[in-house]
Amino acid sequence: MPTAREMMTSDVRFARAEWSLEELMGFLTEHAITGAPVLDGEKTVGVVSATDLVRNRLPTRFTLPESSEMLSQAATGGVSADELRGLRFEQDSGLTVRDIMTPLVYDVSGDTPAREIADVMVRGRIHRVVVTHRGKPIGIVSALDVLRHFQEQST
Numbered sequence: 001m002p003t004a005r006e007m008m009t010s011d012v013r014f015a016r017a018e019w020s021l022e023e024l025m026g027f028l029t030e031h032a033i034t035g036a037p038v039l040d041g042e043k044t045v046g047v048v049s050a051t052d053l054v055r056n057r058l059p060t061r062f063t064l065p066e067s068s069e070m071l072s073q074a075a076t077g078g079v080s081a082d083e084l085r086g087l088r089f090e091q092d093s094g095l096t097v098r099d100i101m102t103p104l105v106y107d108v109s110g111d112t113p114a115r116e117i118a119d120v121m122v123r124g125r126i127h128r129v130v131v132t133h134r135g136k137p138i139g140i141v142s143a144l145d146v147l148r149h150f151q152e153q154s155t
Contacts, residue, residue: 004117004131005110007149008139012130014039015048017098024048024097037130037137038101044130044137046101051127056100107132108141114149117141 013031015024017040028034028050035049106120107130117129121143131139 001113001115002149003110003114004108004112004129004141005139007114007117007145008110008131008141009145010139012037012137012140014044014137015097015101016040017045017096017101019097021053021095021097021100025053035128037105037140038097040098044105044107046098046103047105047126047128047130048097048101049127052100052102056095105130107137109133110138114146118146118150121146 013036015036015038037044038046127143129141130137
């Protein structure tokens, strides 16, 4: 059974706690991702996702691109394609990433087996875990990564 280190994306993109929501949308769009761990200085303080933006029903003037990968990630995260397409910021809300993020980080070590990661995700009702080594983030495993693993095992 593969471990977190074998399934993780090691090129982790981090959002910053102090970013405006406009900066967050630009970041998600630029990297075609639907969520990321949040840093305050060097410390991981939470996780933010497109779901958080939708949940807060924030008006926006930015529109996320409709890449199939992004729509797939959004669906895995519980955000429908219509909700994702509907994100448009009209004005600066004054909110920051810190205001809308989930202030809880689920992390696992690099040698955590896939089944254990799946259990953490189901119990925590989360879509990504941060892989750490000596307290520092080294990667991220998404629900899609875990599903790919189990799909490969069944073929």
